Amino acid sequence: MTGTALDAAPYFDVADPSFSITSAAVHEARERSWYARTNYGLAVLRYEELNRLLKHPKLRQGSVAWPSHNGVTEGPFADWWDSWILNKEGEEHHRLRRLMNPAFSPRLIKDLVPRFQALATELIDDFAEPDRCEFISEFAEPYAARVIAIMLGIPEDEWKAVSTDAATIGLAMGVTLRQDLPKIEEALDRLYRYSDDLIADRRRTPREDFVTRLVEASRDTDKLSDAELRDGLVLLIFGGFDTTRNQLGLALQTFVDHPDQWRLLAERPELGGKAVEEVMRVNPTTRWVTREAVEDFTFQDLEIEAGTTIHLWTEAAGTDPRVFGGNPFDITAERKPHFGFGGGAHHCLGHFVARSDMSEALPLLAKRLRDPKIAEGAEWLPDSGNTGPVRLPLTFTPAS
Numbered sequence: 001m002t003g004t005a006l007d008a009a010p011y012f013d014v015a016d017p018s019f020s021i022t023s024a025a026v027h028e029a030r031e032r033s034w035y036a037r038t039n040y041g042l043a044v045l046r047y048e049e050l051n052r053l054l055k056h057p058k059l060r061q062g063s064v065a066w067p068s069h070n071g072v073t074e075g076p077f078a079d080w081w082d083s084w085i086l087n088k089e090g091e092e093h094h095r096l097r098r099l100m101n102p103a104f105s106p107r108l109i110k111d112l113v114p115r116f117q118a119l120a121t122e123l124i125d126d127f128a129e130p131d132r133c134e135f136i137s138e139f140a141e142p143y144a145a146r147v148i149a150i151m152l153g154i155p156e157d158e159w160k161a162v163s164t165d166a167a168t169i170g171l172a173m174g175v176t177l178r179q180d181l182p183k184i185e186e187a188l189d190r191l192y193r194y195s196d197d198l199i200a201d202r203r204r205t206p207r208e209d210f211v212t213r214l215v216e217a218s219r220d221t222d223k224l225s226d227a228e229l230r231d232g233l234v235l236l237i238f239g240g241f242d243t244t245r246n247q248l249g250l251a252l253q254t255f256v257d258h259p260d261q262w263r264l265l266a267e268r269p270e271l272g273g274k275a276v277e278e279v280m281r282v283n284p285t286t287r288w289v290t291r292e293a294v295e296d297f298t299f300q301d302l303e304i305e306a307g308t309t310i311h312l313w314t315e316a317a318g319t320d321p322r323v324f325g326g327n328p329f330d331i332t333a334e335r336k337p338h339f340g341f342g343g344g345a346h347h348c349l350g351h352f353v354a355r356s357d358m359s360e361a362l363p364l365l366a367k368r369l370r371d372p373k374i375a376e377g378a379e380w381l382p383d384s385g386n387t388g389p390v391r392l393p394l395t396f397t398p399a400s
Contacts (some may be wrong), residue, residue: 006302010036012043014311015175020383021287022315030316035302040069041309043288047320049300050312050339054289058297062290062309069309070177076185077172083231099217099224100232108210109356115150116360119143124368132375135392136249139365141167144244147357148237152198153209165191166241169234173242173386188234195233199226244354246285246381246388247340251275251362253389254283256374258329262366265331269363275331276358280340281318282329285388288313289339314339369396 010029013019020026029036030045037043041062044050053059067078123143127133145163149156168187171180198211206212214232217224224232255262265275288311295306304310318324318338375393 006037009033012036012038014038014040014043014384017175017382021313021387022283022383026313026316027319030320034300038311041311042304043311043313045313045316045320047317047323047336050314050317053291053299053310054312054339056291056297056299058293058295059291059310060294062292062311065292065309066290067172067177070175072178072181075181076188077181080188080231080234081172083227095222096224096228096232099222100214104353108213109353112150113356113360116147116357117364119146119150120361120364124364130398132393132395135252135394136245136389137391140245140248140392143248143357143361144241147244147353148240151210151236151240151353152233153207153211154198162191162194162237163241163245166238167245169238170242170386174382175384191234191237192230195230195237198233199229240353242386243285244357246386247280247354248358248361249389249392250283250285250387251279251358252365252372252392252394253374254279254329255366256372256394259371261329261331262372263370265363266366266370269367271331272359272363273355274333275362276355277335277338278329278331278333281324281335281338282315284314284318284338284340285386286340287315287384287387312339368399369394370399372396 010033012026012029014021026036026045034046034049035042035044044053064082067073067081072078120139120143123139127138133139141163142159145159145166146156148162148166149159154162165187168180168183169191171177172184174180177184199215202209202212202215206216211233214224214229255265261275265271291310291312293304293306293308293310297304318340323336372394373396375395377391377393379390381387381390
């Protein structure tokens with residue numbers, strides 16, 4: 001609501017475990033105002049304002065402040081969080097991105113597509129029962145973790161240990177960070193040691209894989225330090241696993257509500273890429289992207305002070321009727337870009353991997369799992385920050 005005094009804007013307590021960022025209350029607030037107040041700063045609710053603020057020169061990446069928002073200001077986790085390329089700015093950010101980009105080349109990912117397809121088929125074949133599954137433990141979790149194993153060039157049967165630690169670190173994205181900190185830091189330590197072993201091995205015996213590309217990454221005599229390599233590998237393991245597992249679960253939730261689109265995907269597997277984009281528009285696992293004001297500025301008559309945290313709510317923007325009309329879910333439609341991978345200078349470095357592995361998995365699932373429905377016993381992470389199903393029992397008609 002342009003020109004409205006700050007204290008008149010809608011307010012949400014996002015630390016309340018019962019709060020839902022995709023609720024009707026949030027969507028109703030979007031009709032009254034382009035922003036809302038929260039106990040973590042401002043929240044942007046509309047597409048056009050979010051798109052502009054995502055790249056605003058007076059905003060920096062804001063997730064750097066997340067640990068301190070939760071009372072975590074020192075220790076191994078705080079140090080690792082501060083090391084993220086996501087939380088670096090200016091030349092330091094550009095340097096890390098220049099060095100790491102070649103490891104995420106589309107050509108390398110394209111060569112892995114047959115492995116992704118074979119993995120998805122294997123997991124579906126191995127469902128314990130022919131007409132039902134617990135989708136997270138039987139598909140999304142092993143698929144996401146084994147994709148990471150394939151990327152890292154490690155034995156795929158080590159996926160369980162990697163996924164357990166990655167899921168534990170994922171608790172840091174929620175509002176229970178401080179109480180979960182001891183087990184988060186234990187998992188971080190194990191992944192550090194795992195990454196150190198990987199780096200040492202590739203230095204001894206280089207391979208044609210992602211880790212070797214990182215280890216050998218250089219640009220004009222510059223190289224990633226041992227600490228940067230280790231921090232980057234742990235971030236890849238965590239980010240690649242957690243977001244893919246969650247996003248696959250959210251995709252099934254979305255398609256269960258749109259059975260005609262699921263049937264269409266089974267008939268037209270070439271729509272896998274568009275299916276990923278459409279799911280991430282309406283049901284992204286990353287519910288908000290965070291920025292922080294580096295100086296005072298005015299945006300649409302709203303005065304924003306330096307140090308203000310601004311959460312850009314991706315689902316609210318992705319379903320904004322001003323841009324997307326009545327919000328039909330349609331995997332054939334041409335859409336404006338969603339914000340599930342962030343945007344601007346901090347656009348997700350691993351988006352090619354996530355787009356590729358999910359766009360192969362979803363059509364295979366649609367072909368094999370007909371008319372899926374969510375059965376009793378589903379459990380969900382809080383609907384804030386990063387979210388997704390913890391358990392997602394499905395029933396379906398197996399393809400003959």
